[in-house]
Amino acid sequence: MASGVVRAEAEAPTAPTAPPYLVIQQVAKSFGTFAALHRVSLTITQGEFVAFLGPSGCGKTTLLRAIAGLDPPTTGSITQGGRDITGLPPEMRDFGIVFQSYALFPNLSVAQNVGYGLRGGGWTRARVAERVAELLTTVGLPEQAQKYPAQLSGGQQQRVALARALANEPGLLLLDEPLSALDAIVRINLRQELRSLQRRLGVTTIMVTHDQEEAMSVSDRIVVMSQGRIEQVGTPEDIYRRPATPFVAGFVGRSAHFDAKIDTPANMLITPDGLRLEARGLAHLLYGARVEVFIRPEDVRIGPEALVMRHHQGVVTHVEFMGALSRVSVELGRLRLDADVPAGMVTALGAFVGSAIPVALPPEALMVFPTDV
Amino acid sequence: MSSGTLPASLIPAPPVVRPRLSRAAQIMRLGQWVALMTLAMALLLPMGVLLSRAFSNQAGQFVWLANFATYVTTPALFTAAWNSLWTSALTTALVIPLAFFYAFALTRSRIPAKGFFRAAMLIPVLAPSLLPALALITLFGNQGMLRGALFGQPLYGPVGVIMAQVFSCFPHAALILAVALGTSDGRLYEAAAALKAKPLRVFMTVTLPQARYGLVSAAIVVFTLVMTDFGIPKVIGGQFPVLATDVYKQVVGQLDFNMGAVVGIVLLLPAVAAFLIDRWAQRQREATMSGRAVSYQPKPNAARDGLCLLHCLVVAGVLLGLTGVAIWGSLITFWPYNLTLTTANYAFENFDPAGWGAVWNSVKLATLVAVIGAPAIFTIAWLLERGPQGGPIPGMLRLTAQLPLAIPGLVLGLAYILFFNHPANPLGYFYGGLVILVANCLVHFYTVGHLTAMTAIRQLDPEFESVGASLRVPVFVTFGRVTVPICLPAILDIAVYLFVNAMTTVSAVIFLYGPDTKLAAIAVVHMDEAGQGSAAAAMACTILAITAAVKLFHVAMGGVVNRATQAWRQR
Numbered sequence: 001m002a003s004g005v006v007r008a009e010a011e012a013p014t015a016p017t018a019p020p021y022l023v024i025q026q027v028a029k030s031f032g033t034f035a036a037l038h039r040v041s042l043t044i045t046q047g048e049f050v051a052f053l054g055p056s057g058c059g060k061t062t063l064l065r066a067i068a069g070l071d072p073p074t075t076g077s078i079t080q081g082g083r084d085i086t087g088l089p090p091e092m093r094d095f096g097i098v099f100q101s102y103a104l105f106p107n108l109s110v111a112q113n114v115g116y117g118l119r120g121g122g123w124t125r126a127r128v129a130e131r132v133a134e135l136l137t138t139v140g141l142p143e144q145a146q147k148y149p150a151q152l153s154g155g156q157q158q159r160v161a162l163a164r165a166l167a168n169e170p171g172l173l174l175l176d177e178p179l180s181a182l183d184a185i186v187r188i189n190l191r192q193e194l195r196s197l198q199r200r201l202g203v204t205t206i207m208v209t210h211d212q213e214e215a216m217s218v219s220d221r222i223v224v225m226s227q228g229r230i231e232q233v234g235t236p237e238d239i240y241r242r243p244a245t246p247f248v249a250g251f252v253g254r255s256a257h258f259d260a261k262i263d264t265p266a267n268m269l270i271t272p273d274g275l276r277l278e279a280r281g282l283a284h285l286l287y288g289a290r291v292e293v294f295i296r297p298e299d300v301r302i303g304p305e306a307l308v309m310r311h312h313q314g315v316v317t318h319v320e321f322m323g324a325l326s327r328v329s330v331e332l333g334r335l336r337l338d339a340d341v342p343a344g345m346v347t348a349l350g351a352f353v354g355s356a357i358p359v360a361l362p363p364e365a366l367m368v369f370p371t372d373v
Numbered sequence: 374m375s376s377g378t379l380p381a382s383l384i385p386a387p388p389v390v391r392p393r394l395s396r397a398a399q400i401m402r403l404g405q406w407v408a409l410m411t412l413a414m415a416l417l418l419p420m421g422v423l424l425s426r427a428f429s430n431q432a433g434q435f436v437w438l439a440n441f442a443t444y445v446t447t448p449a450l451f452t453a454a455w456n457s458l459w460t461s462a463l464t465t466a467l468v469i470p471l472a473f474f475y476a477f478a479l480t481r482s483r484i485p486a487k488g489f490f491r492a493a494m495l496i497p498v499l500a501p502s503l504l505p506a507l508a509l510i511t512l513f514g515n516q517g518m519l520r521g522a523l524f525g526q527p528l529y530g531p532v533g534v535i536m537a538q539v540f541s542c543f544p545h546a547a548l549i550l551a552v553a554l555g556t557s558d559g560r561l562y563e564a565a566a567a568l569k570a571k572p573l574r575v576f577m578t579v580t581l582p583q584a585r586y587g588l589v590s591a592a593i594v595v596f597t598l599v600m601t602d603f604g605i606p607k608v609i610g611g612q613f614p615v616l617a618t619d620v621y622k623q624v625v626g627q628l629d630f631n632m633g634a635v636v637g638i639v640l641l642l643p644a645v646a647a648f649l650i651d652r653w654a655q656r657q658r659e660a661t662m663s664g665r666a667v668s669y670q671p672k673p674n675a676a677r678d679g680l681c682l683l684h685c686l687v688v689a690g691v692l693l694g695l696t697g698v699a700i701w702g703s704l705i706t707f708w709p710y711n712l713t714l715t716t717a718n719y720a721f722e723n724f725d726p727a728g729w730g731a732v733w734n735s736v737k738l739a740t741l742v743a744v745i746g747a748p749a750i751f752t753i754a755w756l757l758e759r760g761p762q763g764g765p766i767p768g769m770l771r772l773t774a775q776l777p778l779a780i781p782g783l784v785l786g787l788a789y790i791l792f793f794n795h796p797a798n799p800l801g802y803f804y805g806g807l808v809i810l811v812a813n814c815l816v817h818f819y820t821v822g823h824l825t826a827m828t829a830i831r832q833l834d835p836e837f838e839s840v841g842a843s844l845r846v847p848v849f850v851t852f853g854r855v856t857v858p859i860c861l862p863a864i865l866d867i868a869v870y871l872f873v874n875a876m877t878t879v880s881a882v883i884f885l886y887g888p889d890t891k892l893a894a895i896a897v898v899h900m901d902e903a904g905q906g907s908a909a910a911a912m913a914c915t916i917l918a919i920t921a922a923v924k925l926f927h928v929a930m931g932g933v934v935n936r937a938t939q940a941w942r943q944r
């Protein structure tokens with residue numbers, strides 16, 4: 001149980017129902033005196049799509065490379081399909097991998113790249129050609145077989161790399177930042193294709209990414225990592241709605257952040273400014289305990305909506321037009337908050353720069369974490 | 374929620390992982406080990422023998438620094454060190470400005486015929502360093518037609534040595550500087566132009582600082598080349614003693630191997646110092662170039678382009694002219710009394726007992742060095758770069774591969790005779806044979822090939838082997854299907870480099886040839902010694918013709934190879 005979770009709502013059921021496929025226990029990796037991973041444990045079930053999410057240097061790629069056997073861990077154990085693979089070299093494991101750079105062989109044609117692993121026992125020329133054609137159709141590139149990688153677009157190269165990784169029907173597909181070298185639009189299209197392809201094939205997949213939107217849109221579960229530790233494992237909604245730690249609350253999605261203390265009565269917070277805010281599920285915390293509070297822009301209420309609940313008087317400092325939504329920045333004393341409102345509502349709410357406006361922070365929307373002392 | 378956030382301190386320490394090396398990784402590790410042992414055998418053992426000889430007397434007793442004391446107190450020997458030092462410094466001071474503006478013209482101006490000027494610049498690399506010396510003798514020697522141009526100074530001595538060295542060192546400096554100037558960041562010039570800086574100020578504040586490490590490298594290379602060259606001072610130095618000729622005199626003239634070893638170590642010191650400074654400069658240079666740099670496109674500028682063209686024409690004219698004089702001199706019946714043209718000088722058997730055999734020996738040696746060296750050097754670089762990285766072996770191999778650059782050819786050659794001639798050495802059988810010559814050339818020219826191979830391999834995606842492993846394709850298949858085809862141009866470059874250098878070197882082989890393995894470049898020295906200047910020039914020209922033919926073949930073959938293996942580079 002993560003110590004930071006103080007939300008009253010029941011946790012969504014995340015326990016895997018299928019049998020575990022990949023079991024990572026106490027895996028640590030150090031480079032000299034630097035610890036890149038601190039005893040990480042994680043269980044992934046058959047057919048799951050899991051994303052490792054975190055800022056650069058959080059250990060997500062280190063964990064992926066430990067699973068692949070490219071850089072074996074220092075301590076711990078990893079089993080895949082019941083077989084202990086911890087110290088095995090990559091050649092003796094069962095996985096396909098797509099790198100950020102794709103690592104396509106530039107001097108081989110698309111067909112030769114895809115068929116690269118189809119060799120030895122039983123792979124006759126005809127069977128290889130058949131399998132390559134099948135794979136290229138699967139990834140939507142049936143016409144490109146004879147081209148060289150340099151003649152393809154970035155998105156097409158990514159698909160070739162994917163086809164090559166899937167050629168041997170691996171039990172585990174590893175994707176290391178597979179989309180981050182692509183344009184925004186290509187990236188969004190490809191991640192949906194990636195997801196539907198993964199569903200169709202049912203291959204257990206791990207994707208490393210620093211892009212939370214990408215992680216949320218494709219994964220069954222997300223593993224949020226920071227400084228070599230797992231902060232939280234959960235569905236995208238869990239991670240966003242019920243962050244387990246201040247790090248997750250701050251890293252995933254946008255939120256305003258401020259310090260406060262527990263006041264009386266129970267569930268009442270007070271900011272250093274003396275602003276009193278109501279929260280939920282804090283009955284177990286003692287009077288005077290320091291807490292960190294997060295709130296998302298879409299949860300902050302301003303204007304007439306705020307009037308129906310406990311509210312404070314704030315001042316609009318900035319209005320940013322963002323398309324469908326506008327982001328209104330308000331100040332409550334020294335507290336700076338953002339509120340997302342539909343763009344057409346800005347005028348109706350009376351949100352003009354410099355004007356006073358009622359602001360409410362709904363109690364159930366506050367994400368509160370005791371500050372460790 | 375997840376087991377990942379359990380406090381680690383509550384759980385007993387997990388087992389330590391013992392990674393298993395795959396079969397392929399084990400073989401690669403073995404390969405690294407064999408490469409390290411072979412290089413150590415071929416480099417460190419002979420150098421160790423050289424060191425021990427410098428500290429012993431003729432009877433083989435250990436005498437501490439007695440030999441060095443004798444050296445320092447013998448004025449003649451000490452003069453040689455001083456002569457080496459100042460001729461090297463003066464040559465460097467002359468070559469660097471010439472090479473800098475030549476490289477500047479090639480990279481920073483819009484002069485026409487850059488391809489021609491680049492080719493002309495390479496001529497001295499293809500010729501033995503004796504060729505310019507012989508040409509200078511034809512022009513300015515005791516019988517020379519332009520003797521008066523030296524204002525009564527004798528050519529034989531420092532004047533001739535420096536003139537010939539400038540010629541033969543020029544391309545080495547110009548190549549380094551062309552690279553240093555060619556990889557500069559165009560955005561800095563745009564920024565300088567946006568700030569309205571005058572051309573001279575741009576030159577002083579952008580161009581020179583960007584090239585400063587290239588200048589350091591070039592100066593060091595030239596200094597070391599002059600310091601350690603044997604051929605030029607031997608042929609044109611007359612009675613002017615330098616360190617390199619002193620080693621030869623001690624060993625071949627007086628059979629004093631111990632004093633020879635001492636002079637060799639004195640010669641080694643500046644080379645090692647230069648090597649260390651150059652490594653420092655290389656590191657600094659790598660740090661100055663960011664990955665996002667934009668290459669510089671010079672804009673037309675009549676004054677700059679005119680001056681650049683003039684400079685290039687003069688330099689290329691001198692390079693081609695001296696080569697032309699050498700060729701002409703080789704075709705003259707009896708200089709300077711009978712200027713009718715003849716091919717009699719090419720009948721080498723009339724001048725030297727080895728005759729044309731020396732040429733074939735040289736070709737055989739150069740071919741063996743290229744054919745063995747290029748694949749071996751590339752494979753070792755690949756084992757080092759892509760093999761298992763744990764343990765002390767990769768680091769030691771990396772260092773050993775760099776060392777040959779710091780050892781002058783003459784010193785390595787001396788170490789080789791001392792090592793292979795040692796009565797206790799079972800390998801003594803090879804002394805005077807082709808094997809020892811091939812081994813010496815491979816070691817002596819190892820580092821440049823190694824660096825070329827490393828550069829080529831480092832340009833490949835570091836994950837190629839990982840992808841291969843994930844597809845359960847042995848790493849050797851990936852080497853053969855991907856790494857070698859992509860790097861084939863670099864491998865050919867290494868082969869040609871080895872061939873050309875093995876053809877032209879004197880210093881690396883002067884101590885090592887035997888009666889049956891006399892080499893063309895050695896024959897040049899001997900024929901010149903015997904007063905057969907025209908025949909010596911003819912032999913030097915024969916070497917140039919062979920290396921130039923190989924180079925041309927390389928360029929032509931490069932096109933074929935590119936079409937066959939590099940088609941994927943086309944978009």
